[in-house]
Amino acid sequence: MKKITVISGKGGTGKTTVISNMAALAENLVLADCDVDAPNMHLLLKPEITGERIFKSGKLAVRDESKCTECYLCLEFCRFGAISANFEINPIKCDGCGVCAAFCPAGAIVLEEQETGYIYISESEFGPMIHARLKAGADNSGKLVSEVRKEADKVAKEKGMELILIDGSPGIGCPVIASLNGVDAALIVTEPTRSGLSDLKRVLEVTRHFGIPAMVVTNKYDLNEGIVAEIEEYCWQMDIPVIGRIPFDPVVNQSLRDGELLIRYREDSKPAQAIKTIWQKFKETMVL
Ligand code: SF4
Ligand code: SF4
Numbered sequence: 001m002k003k004i005t006v007i008s009g010k011g012g013t014g015k016t017t018v019i020s021n022m023a024a025l026a027e028n029l030v031l032a033d034c035d036v037d038a039p040n041m042h043l044l045l046k047p048e049i050t051g052e053r054i055f056k057s058g059k060l061a062v063r064d065e066s067k068c069t070e071c072y073l074c075l076e077f078c079r080f081g082a083i084s085a086n087f088e089i090n091p092i093k094c095d096g097c098g099v100c101a102a103f104c105p106a107g108a109i110v111l112e113e114q115e116t117g118y119i120y121i122s123e124s125e126f127g128p129m130i131h132a133r134l135k136a137g138a139d140n141s142g143k144l145v146s147e148v149r150k151e152a153d154k155v156a157k158e159k160g161m162e163l164i165l166i167d168g169s170p171g172i173g174c175p176v177i178a179s180l181n182g183v184d185a186a187l188i189v190t191e192p193t194r195s196g197l198s199d200l201k202r203v204l205e206v207t208r209h210f211g212i213p214a215m216v217v218t219n220k221y222d223l224n225e226g227i228v229a230e231i232e233e234y235c236w237q238m239d240i241p242v243i244g245r246i247p248f249d250p251v252v253n254q255s256l257r258d259g260e261l262l263i264r265y266r267e268d269s270k271p272a273q274a275i276k277t278i279w280q281k282f283k284e285t286m287v288l
Contacts, residue, residue: 009199
């Protein structure tokens, strides 16, 4: 079984459009949407949710009013200023450090694990899909990505699937690293802008650091062919295969506006044809 993560280094490069359309061309795959801070693959693939579980992470101090003697020690010790003068604990400010619970002489404070999101097991037209939603303001998205990955591995093994296609988060932080952990390759979708090139270099540093083979696709390449030349020159120097270019076409945004997959919305469009070619090269490169 092969595991491939599609990442972008920055948001807005068209990563989810590429992965969603590739999913529609693939067979025997499990999809994992690990862009847990802003998941949107489900909007295009419209999966049916068949299972759901709560994701818990992080702790929050909870005070038992009946035991509290109002000694003010917890206010004194909380360096996050999370406890107000009337002893209410602000869940946004509380870091879950546990100092208040440790020093409370009345044993009136306990730390409780928080429900910070949901993991969904779904069936899409193209195969099982695991996705998640983090509650607003919740952190630990890297841990949630790992949980989505574990669930995807389990489903892929149970159903004998050959490929897990993972939609990673933008950036180079903890959720991206969690989405790259142990994969066979990373497909990076970039765009021809200065920030696109800069973020591509940063994300390639991450894949190189973890020894993950990478491939690059440039979206909307015809908007700035000068930078495309720089991107491809950089990839050539770094020995990174460039497996395709996708042209700009307003039809891509029209398909997104209407919530449809491009390869169905306008199969004969140039971007749809480019994605099909990329999928073929991707399969050859990955020996799928
Ligand atoms: S340290 Fe404990 S007893 Fe003292 S005010 Fe805080 S919760 Fe109440
Ligand atoms: S757990 Fe830490 S951050 Fe939260 S209220 Fe207690 S001392 Fe403050």
